[in-house]
Amino acid sequence: MKMSKxxxxxxxxxxxxxxxxIGFLLFMAYPLFFSLYMSFNKVAITPYGIETTYxxxxxxxxxxxTDPEFMQKLLLFVKSTLxxxxxxxVFSLFVALLINQPIRGRQFFRAIFFLPVVITSGEVVQExxxxxxxxxxxxxxxxxxxxxxNNLPTAWSDPLVDIIKRFILILWxxxxxxxxxxxxxxxxxxxVYEAAAIDGASPWVIFWKIxxxxxxPFILVNLIYTTVDLFTNTSSDxxxxxxxxxxQVGTGFGYSSALAxxxxxxxxxxxxxxxxxxxxREKTAYAGSGR
Amino acid sequence: xxxxxxxxxxxxxxxxxxxxARLWTDRAKRLMWGRQGNDGLMLKTAVYALLVIIGFxxxxxxxxMVSQSFKSLEDLxxxxxxxxxxxxxxxNYVQAWNVLHYMKALGTSLLVSVLxxxxxxxxxxxxGYGFAKYRFPGKPILFALMMITFVxxxxxxxxxxxxxxxxxxxxxxxxxxxxxxxxxxxxxxxLFVLIYVQFFRTIPDxxxxxxxxxxxxxxxxxxRIILPISVPAIVVVFLFSMVWHWNETYLGSLYLGxxxxxxxxxxxxxxxxxxAMYTGGAxxxxxxxxxxxxxxxxIVLPLLILYLFAQRYFTQVVDKTGLTGE
Numbered sequence: 314m315k316m317s318k319x320x321x322x323x324x325x326x327x328x329x330x331x332x333x334x335i336g337f338l339l340f341m342a343y344p345l346f347f348s349l350y351m352s353f354n355k356v357a358i359t360p361y362g363i364e365t366t367y368x369x370x371x372x373x374x375x376x377x378x379t380d381p382e383f384m385q386k387l388l389l390f391v392k393s394t395l396x397x398x399x400x401x402x403v404f405s406l407f408v409a410l411l412i413n414q415p416i417r418g419r420q421f422f423r424a425i426f427f428l429p430v431v432i433t434s435g436e437v438v439q440e441x442x443x444x445x446x447x448x449x450x451x452x453x454x455x456x457x458x459x460x461x462x463n464n465l466p467t468a469w470s471d472p473l474v475d476i477i478k479r480f481i482l483i484l485w486x487x488x489x490x491x492x493x494x495x496x497x498x499x500x501x502x503x504x505v506y507e508a509a510a511i512d513g514a515s516p517w518v519i520f521w522k523i524x525x526x527x528x529x530p531f532i533l534v535n536l537i538y539t540t541v542d543l544f545t546n547t548s549s550d551x552x553x554x555x556x557x558x559x560x561q562v563g564t565g566f567g568y569s570s571a572l573a574x575x576x577x578x579x580x581x582x583x584x585x586x587x588x589x590x591x592x593x594r595e596k597t598a599y600a601g602s603g604r
Numbered sequence: 605x606x607x608x609x610x611x612x613x614x615x616x617x618x619x620x621x622x623x624x625a626r627l628w629t630d631r632a633k634r635l636m637w638g639r640q641g642n643d644g645l646m647l648k649t650a651v652y653a654l655l656v657i658i659g660f661x662x663x664x665x666x667x668x669m670v671s672q673s674f675k676s677l678e679d680l681x682x683x684x685x686x687x688x689x690x691x692x693x694x695x696n697y698v699q700a701w702n703v704l705h706y707m708k709a710l711g712t713s714l715l716v717s718v719l720x721x722x723x724x725x726x727x728x729x730x731x732g733y734g735f736a737k738y739r740f741p742g743k744p745i746l747f748a749l750m751m752i753t754f755v756x757x758x759x760x761x762x763x764x765x766x767x768x769x770x771x772x773x774x775x776x777x778x779x780x781x782x783x784x785x786x787x788x789x790x791x792x793x794x795l796f797v798l799i800y801v802q803f804f805r806t807i808p809d810x811x812x813x814x815x816x817x818x819x820x821x822x823x824x825x826x827x828r829i830i831l832p833i834s835v836p837a838i839v840v841v842f843l844f845s846m847v848w849h850w851n852e853t854y855l856g857s858l859y860l861g862x863x864x865x866x867x868x869x870x871x872x873x874x875x876x877x878x879x880a881m882y883t884g885g886a887x888x889x890x891x892x893x894x895x896x897x898x899x900x901x902x903i904v905l906p907l908l909i910l911y912l913f914a915q916r917y918f919t920q921v922v923d924k925t926g927l928t929g930e
Contacts, residue, residue: 319739322740323739325738326739328734329734330740333746335787337787337789340768340783343764344764348761416652428663428911431908432904481661492840496836530802545757555757559759570760573757573760574760577760
């Protein structure tokens with residue numbers, strides 16, 4: 314039996330991806346559908362099972378028009394997150410570049426910089442917050458916050474102050490990104506650097522002309538990861554609101570599903586903007602790497 | 605003044621001195637900024653200073669935890685006691701150990717973190733390879749669908765998932781974490797696929813073409829050629845997957861119910877458990893921060909140990925494969 318090369322390639326491709334397709338059908342498709350369906354219903358969980366009454370767009374209307382908290386929290390959250398994303402990316406790239414240098418004790422420094430990946434998720438972070446280990450006292454004392462509050466319109470000073478207050482948190486949340494960037498930097502061919510240095514390129518030029526284009530695919534990964542991580546981690550206000558609504562008798566699971574889907578739409582919109590922004594500059598690199 | 609011979613000799617001296625000075629400043633400059641690249645002293649100092657400052661911010665919570673966890677009640681209340689406690693209170697750890705039911709909870713934690721991590725590391729690599737290196741109809745749609753599953757907040761699908769696992773009779777076992785992991789799903793499965801995809805894409809196609817000319821099939825190429833040079837990606841995925849499963853308390857309490865309890869879950873009920881265990885006794889009345897911190901540290905400890913090993917392995921391997929550039 315002989316197949317054309319393209320056909321055989323497609324077949325092998327399907328075989329490799331097949332586990333994911335099966336998994337998606339078994340564990341993802343139904344819950345997604347179910348939750349979407351619930352968001353159009355009023356849901357009451359009773360001892361006899363789940364009772365639903367069809368509401369149409371009612372839940373969504375409530376979210377936008379009657380809920381006093383949701384829109385306000387959503388807007389503030391989106392704003393501060395949009396500012397945070399580039400900070401995290403630039404910071405993590407910066408640190409990754411630093412610990413990729415031939416410095417003494419870089420094993421030691423690397424070990425330190427990936428530490429947050431291990432310790433700062435879930436319960437432990439909350440514990441540290443409760444104990445006050447996650448704030449910088451210096452920021453309050455130096456009056457930066459007061460300065461911002463006095464000199465900017467509140468629409469922008471609020472998210473900025475929010476960021477400053479969570480600055481340590483921002484640093485901690487970039488552990489994963491640093492790791493991904495470092496792995497990417499390690500893949501860059503060192504001979505290219507040597508050749509560029511011999512040709513007299515300064516480190517500055519080398520960074521912009523060689524390093525950055527080489528690690529571009531990983532910047533996209535990090536952008537996506539950061540966006541999703543910041544939006545969906547359990548310490549975000551909107552997620553908290555959704556979780557609170559889930560078990561409330563008055564609003565119930567249907568309403569919280571609707572909120573979650575709205576939130577999902579917002580995240581998707583942000584991601585699409587990020588991806589679009591990225592694609593325009595990156596078309597050639599993409600076409601070159603995909604087979 | 606300029607014409608007098610004495611003055612002339614002085615200007616000579618001056619230029620001589622200037623030459624010398626320039627020589628020295630040049631040397632100093634070279635020492636500070638380096639001839640090229642980043643071997644200058646100034647830059648080096650700046651780099652180290654930055655590393656130390658940022659590093660401190662990162663280690664701070666850990667230091668804080670360690671310091672607090674050894675304090676006795678008097679030290680906690682005494683504001684003159686800073687970082688170093690007057691008396692090392694080991695008892696905090698003993699109590700925390702008991703309250704957490706440490707060995708039992710550690711077993712559960714390992715079960716619901718190592719097994720799913722292994723499953724995800726393997727399955728996501730295979731799927732990622734398919735997405736990265738093969739062309740087939742419908743690939744963009746499948747890929748987009750996968751990205752969507754990554755973006756969906758887990759709160760959206762949590763309750764339907766719960767009902768689903770109930771139907772499959774998987775509740776109160778670690779299976780809800782392991783089985784989806786086998787199919788490249790599960791906790792952030794899509795992200796792991798994405799990491800692999802981006803990693804495999806940087807591997808030049810020529811490598812696989814060479815293997816196929818030598819008569820290796822797709823599977824063999826993947827197993828013998830691709831995987832060995834992908835160790836950094838594999839280590840990263842495994843580490844992330846394990847850590848995230850370890851720290852997942854929300855889904856954990858949902859799926860495991862009361863049948864099993866992981867270490868972070870024990871921390872959630874720490875206060876109540878402590879009261880039930882110790883308030884009956886004579887000396888201790890209430891849980892204090894030091895004991896909670898000791899408990900927190902005990903929970904992160906296995907991860908830290910794993911991390912110490914993985915980290916060493918990670919940087920070594922990364923350096924080794926990174927040097928060849930492939």
